[in-house]
Amino acid sequence: MPEPGPAIPASFNPGSLYIAGFTQARAPHVGLILPVDAQSGDLVHIRIDRSISPNWMYQHRAQKIEGDMFLSSLLKIHDVPxxxxxxxxxxxxxxxxxxxxxxxxxxxxxxLYMVIQELDRLKLVVLKDVVALEEEFSTFASDNRAYARRDRFPNVAVSPHCA
Known part of the structure; x- marks a missing residue:
């Protein structure tokens, strides 16, 4: 019989929009993820690939969710309903x-926070307070290093600062 996967929190649901935090040495790397299911979703973020450019570049790609050892934090900023x-x-x-x-x-x-402001301008999310959202995610993600494991689902929370 296969091993059960990590517990998926009730606050996680495909189709909702999340700020994703990836654990790294100094501070979390961030992006926005729209999950297809608990296993994967679509990620938008900026990254540096020095083999292509010395500067930040926009990237959209498929992102593993369950079992990714660097994805530690998911803060819901828009619920699909x-x-x-x-x-x-x-x-x-x-x-x-x-x-x-x-x-x-x-x-x-x-x-990322400028993209969220653009989503608000487009009336796709309701951004209540960008500064409070940024502070909330920074605190939330900094406490989630223990979730950066293949056998744990990322820590999930719901923000009151964006809907």
Whole structure:
């Protein structure tokens, strides 16, 4: 009989939009993820690939959720019952915000909150307080190192600062 997978929190549901935190050495790397199911979803983020460019670049890709040892945090910022957000909607908002033309640590976070503001402008999410949301995620993600394991589902919370 196969081993049961990690417990999936009741607050996680496919089709909702989450800020995703990936554990790394100094601070979490962040992106936005729209889960298809508990195993995977669509991720938009910026990253640096020095083999292509020395600067940040926008990327959309499939992202493993369950069993990813770096994905430690999922903060729900839009629940699917409030209205569906498509991958195309997410890509459209993300592509409006230019990737920074530098390689400064922490730019992924600044970029992400500008994308959330664009999603709010497009009336796809309701952003109540971007500063409070940023502080909330920073605190939440910094406490989730223990979730950066293949045998644990990322820690999931629901933000009161965005819907």
């Amino acid at each position: 409030a209205g569906a957000i498509t991958v195309e909607d997410l890509q459209k908002a993300a592509s409006v915000v230019p990737a920074p033309q530098n390689d400064t640590f922490g730019e992924c976070s600044r970029w």
